[in-house]
Amino acid sequence: xxxxxxxxxxxxxxxxxxxxxxxALRDExxxxxxxxxRDTHLAEDVVHEAIVAALKSSGNNQSASLKxxxxxxxxxxxxxxxxxxxxxxxxxLLDEDLGDLDAQFNNRGHWNKEHKPVNWGHPETVLANExxxxxFEACLNHLPxxxxxxxxxxxxxxxxxxxxxxxxxxxxxxxxxIMHRARMRLRMCLEDNFLxxxxxL
Amino acid sequence: MMNxxxxxxxxxxGQDRELTLAERMQLKVHLMICNGCSNYNKQLQLIRETMxxxxxxxxxx
Numbered sequence: 001x002x003x004x005x006x007x008x009x010x011x012x013x014x015x016x017x018x019x020x021x022x023x024a025l026r027d028e029x030x031x032x033x034x035x036x037x038r039d040t041h042l043a044e045d046v047v048h049e050a051i052v053a054a055l056k057s058s059g060n061n062q063s064a065s066l067k068x069x070x071x072x073x074x075x076x077x078x079x080x081x082x083x084x085x086x087x088x089x090x091x092x093l094l095d096e097d098l099g100d101l102d103a104q105f106n107n108r109g110h111w112n113k114e115h116k117p118v119n120w121g122h123p124e125t126v127l128a129n130e131x132x133x134x135x136f137e138a139c140l141n142h143l144p145x146x147x148x149x150x151x152x153x154x155x156x157x158x159x160x161x162x163x164x165x166x167x168x169x170x171x172x173x174x175x176x177x178i179m180h181r182a183r184m185r186l187r188m189c190l191e192d193n194f195l196x197x198x199x200x201l
Numbered sequence: 202m203m204n205x206x207x208x209x210x211x212x213x214x215g216q217d218r219e220l221t222l223a224e225r226m227q228l229k230v231h232l233m234i235c236n237g238c239s240n241y242n243k244q245l246q247l248i249r250e251t252m253x254x255x256x257x258x259x260x261x262x
Contacts, residue, residue: 032255035255105204105205105206108204109204109205109206109207110204110205110206111205111237111238116236116237116240117237117238117240117241117244118240119240119243120240120243120244120247123243123246123247123250126247127247127250127251127254132251133251136251136255137255140255151252154217155248155249155252155253156252156253156255158253161217161218175217176210176213176214176217176218179213179216179217180209180210180213180214183213183216183245183248184209184213186248187241187244187245187248190244190248191244
């Protein structure tokens with residue numbers, strides 16, 4: 001298990017005075033929080049809170065790297081906000097336009113030639129590519145808002161499908177459909193944009 | 202025989218629930234003969250991996 005920075009557990013922190021480094025991380029934290037919450041003001045607030053919490057408990061421990069540690073604090077604060085939001089049921093989760101997803105398949109349900117997924121190469125190579133991460137974030141930002149919300153809860157925050165549907169008051173099979181569409185959209189966006197970049201290199 | 206549309210849906214569900222034995226077998230057979238879906242499956246795994254590490258990645262050396 002990795003260290004978690006929840007409010008009821010003591011948080012480990014690097015021992016130096018890290019305020020300089022923390023402010024350097026601020027932009028990245030802000031981008032991360034905005035991606036998750038899709039609300040710039042809320043993102044600024046939560047980043048500010050995380051930095052304050054980090055500075056307060058600075059000097060406890062040197063086990064975690066500053067970045068890992070401060071993002072753990074931030075992530076926990078974001079989870080709290082998302083959980084809080086989830087108490088309000090999501091409306092109209094399934095009304096998005098599916099034309100572009102269906103168009104990938106022919107009338108027998110097989111891939112159309114131009115949409116057939118291609119080999120992206122070695123996962124390690126892809127993950128080591130800075131450009132991939134930027135495009136990934138951009139693609140994530142292009143997901144329909146509610147779809148992105150469910151997808152984040154599942155894939156980034158690691159909640160179980162059952163927990164997500166319960167919190168959002170939607171059926172388990174709806175949750176699967178939402179996840180399926182999110183993955184499909186994300187994949188399509190990555191293949192269209194990342195691979196084009198690669199080809200251009 | 203299973204088509205790609207159905208296979209992609211099952212691959213996604215496989216990340217969220219345990220597939221039944223019959224589903225797993227059908228999918229396995231489909232993946233053996235379908236390049237596109239086989240690539241799709243690897244891409245889903247990469248997306249999952251990427252999502253886990255989003256934010257707080259350690260900077261490259």
